[in-house]
Amino acid sequence: AGLRPAEWDKVIVATGPLTSPALAAAVLDLTGETALAFFDAIAPIVHFDSIDMSKAWFQSRYDKVGPGGTGADYINCPLTREEYEAFIDALLAGDKAPVRDFEANTPYFDGCLPIEVMAERGRETLRFGPLKPVGLTNPHQPDVKPHAIIQLRQDNKLGTLYNMVGFQTKLRHGEQVRVFRTIPGLEQAEFARLGGLHRNTYLNSPRLLDGTLRLKVDPRLRFAGQITGCEGYVESAATGLLAGRFAAAERLSGEPDLPPVTTAHGSLLGHITGGHIEVIDAGPRSFQPMNINFGLFPPLDISPKGADGKRLRGAEKTLAKKKAIAARALADMDSWLDSTQKAA
Numbered sequence: 001a002g003l004r005p006a007e008w009d010k011v012i013v014a015t016g017p018l019t020s021p022a023l024a025a026a027v028l029d030l031t032g033e034t035a036l037a038f039f040d041a042i043a044p045i046v047h048f049d050s051i052d053m054s055k056a057w058f059q060s061r062y063d064k065v066g067p068g069g070t071g072a073d074y075i076n077c078p079l080t081r082e083e084y085e086a087f088i089d090a091l092l093a094g095d096k097a098p099v100r101d102f103e104a105n106t107p108y109f110d111g112c113l114p115i116e117v118m119a120e121r122g123r124e125t126l127r128f129g130p131l132k133p134v135g136l137t138n139p140h141q142p143d144v145k146p147h148a149i150i151q152l153r154q155d156n157k158l159g160t161l162y163n164m165v166g167f168q169t170k171l172r173h174g175e176q177v178r179v180f181r182t183i184p185g186l187e188q189a190e191f192a193r194l195g196g197l198h199r200n201t202y203l204n205s206p207r208l209l210d211g212t213l214r215l216k217v218d219p220r221l222r223f224a225g226q227i228t229g230c231e232g233y234v235e236s237a238a239t240g241l242l243a244g245r246f247a248a249a250e251r252l253s254g255e256p257d258l259p260p261v262t263t264a265h266g267s268l269l270g271h272i273t274g275g276h277i278e279v280i281d282a283g284p285r286s287f288q289p290m291n292i293n294f295g296l297f298p299p300l301d302i303s304p305k306g307a308d309g310k311r312l313r314g315a316e317k318t319l320a321k322k323k324a325i326a327a328r329a330l331a332d333m334d335s336w337l338d339s340t341q342k343a344a
Helices: 021-031 081-093 115-120 173-180 233-252 264-273 314-343
Strands: 011-013 037-042 045-047 074-079 148-154 161-164 191-193 196-201 218-223
Touching: 011 233, 074 081, 081 115, 081 173, 173 191, 218 233, 233 264, 264 314
Parallel strands: 011 218
Antiparallel strands: 037 196, 045 161, 045 191, 074 148, 148 161
8 A cells, every 4th residue: 555545634655665566666665766675685694613714814904992892703715816816807707696686776875785786886996895805814824814705704603603794685596505615614604594685665754854854845745764774673673663752742742753863762863864065065965774872972072081091092992982971871861751741
């Protein structure tokens, strides 16, 4: 079905990635947009015990310690120039899953390009992208600099599964096994999941939605969840919670109170509705789906310092900033909830 009858007052649309063609067409007709759907691709997952660690090794780029990490959070598989060139040839020649007619003009979400699409943009594209060899040293051959390096990231708490970083693909399953087993260290790889392609349907929300997730051209309609351009189950649930609160506030008092931009809810809402983006130059803005991340939060007014009052540097500074941003978010969220409950 398409959009709800005009006599319906407050309507929240939360159809996620499986929005029906009729509803998508109705939204396009109402907004004048040309597309709601984009391709996302998923990467293969490998069983750890099938990786040859006599060729691969654990290391994070520049030994950087990420949140909850150790500095050795990736498995690295090195490629010589000859191996890299052979891999690119196999990737480009690999048989790909067909695109259905109705998907033929669906654009890719740029942050999730299939690896073979990146390779089609130039033979060196991958070597300067997800396969770049910088910041890593092969302990098996420390004096030999790899031409390219493929990384795998831990995918579950047990450490039994590893995700091939940047290897989203639409190659047929048999081709994936054949091509990816040419990678040193993955010759005997067993795959828990092979890559695939799915269509992700979402609005150009900064253009179409107001600050409370209402459709600008028809404010009785609100959108929530993945269709708004957020990524992740928690993020989708958060936008649904906000949409419900906003609709209830309108019914009770007439004007919703937005969460502070310093909170995860507020910063995600800002990403979706575009309120946090400053116009730098002319031209269309490319809106892409996003998980919540520290890059969406406004910067701290004062940078945190060490216990001795001195400026922090490197990983210590990054961790302190994240802790301060999180503490500020929790405090501001509590204040917002208190104020909205009193207003109700």
